[in-house]
Amino acid sequence: FMGMTKVSECLPKIKKRIRTLLVPYLLANTIAFAMYAALDGISRMSPALYNVVNFHILDWFKLDLPTILYNVYWGPVAFQLWFVRDMMIFVLLSPIIYYCLRLFASKRCLAVAGLLVLIATYAFTSMHVIWMAIGGIIAMTGIIDITEYRSSQTKDIIMFLCLGIFLTISFCKSANIYEIPFNGHALFGVIGLWMLYDRIVAGRLLL
Numbered sequence: 001f002m003g004m005t006k007v008s009e010c011l012p013k014i015k016k017r018i019r020t021l022l023v024p025y026l027l028a029n030t031i032a033f034a035m036y037a038a039l040d041g042i043s044r045m046s047p048a049l050y051n052v053v054n055f056h057i058l059d060w061f062k063l064d065l066p067t068i069l070y071n072v073y074w075g076p077v078a079f080q081l082w083f084v085r086d087m088m089i090f091v092l093l094s095p096i097i098y099y100c101l102r103l104f105a106s107k108r109c110l111a112v113a114g115l116l117v118l119i120a121t122y123a124f125t126s127m128h129v130i131w132m133a134i135g136g137i138i139a140m141t142g143i144i145d146i147t148e149y150r151s152s153q154t155k156d157i158i159m160f161l162c163l164g165i166f167l168t169i170s171f172c173k174s175a176n177i178y179e180i181p182f183n184g185h186a187l188f189g190v191i192g193l194w195m196l197y198d199r200i201v202a203g204r205l206l207l
Contacts, residue, residue, distance in 0.1 A: 001098060002139040010095045017091045025076075025084050032078035033057065083128070090132045101137045111141040 004010070036057040043053040050056075057077070060068050071077060076085060090097065104114030115137055122130040137143075 001094075001101070001136040004098065004140070007095050007098055010098055014091055014094065017088065021084060021088050021091065025081060025088065026073065028081060029073050029076045029078045032076075033072050036077065086129045087132070090129050097133060097136065098140075101133065101140055104137060105141045108141070108143060111137060111143045115143065 036055055040053060040056050040058045043050045043056075044058070060071060063071075074085070076082065101114070104110045115134065118130055118134045118137065121127065122134070
């Protein structure tokens with residue numbers, strides 16, 4: 001959304017992402033499917049090896065074609081590419097998302113409110129695609145100028161205290177002490193590591 005002024009400008013970006021996201025995504029999952037199938041086929045020749053392999057992809061051929069395609073390309077079979085799948089969904093819906101974010105971007109106070117709503121929504125859900133919306137509203141409004149941001153000791157201390165609190169909350173969640181969903185540790189963890197990196201580069205913190 002950087003530099004965009006109207007919804008129609010989303011279309012060229014969508015076309016470009018077909019080449020840079022969709023095609024590599026389909027290719028990578030097709031290759032992964034073939035490799036897993038070959039590994040499964042080899043493992044079936046040895047009972048000992050078959051028991052070690054826990055991903056018997058050849059069993060998928062007993063399923064119907066739509067289910068196989070769903071498992072391979074939506075799953076995806078190359079599971080580490082889930083974020084690429086989410087990016088493609090975001091790109092496909094970018095005209096609608098752009099229009100919604102533009103409503104917030106009309107005034108600075110609305111932009112700040114929209115940013116806070118997105119951050120809060122992410123903190124209490126597992127909708128990682130919201131990261132892209134957060135970046136979009138920042139790009140469209142300039143309410144945060146990343147290039148001009150300067151860290152300070154006070155900001156660093158506050159950020160790491162927040163990170164410690166959120167990690168504690170996350171631990172309580174994983175330990176089933178309470179059931180409230182919370183993902184704030186990821187948000188503040190990224191910013192905290194960014195500040196730590198700045199201090200290392202500036203020579204103010206020695207490892």
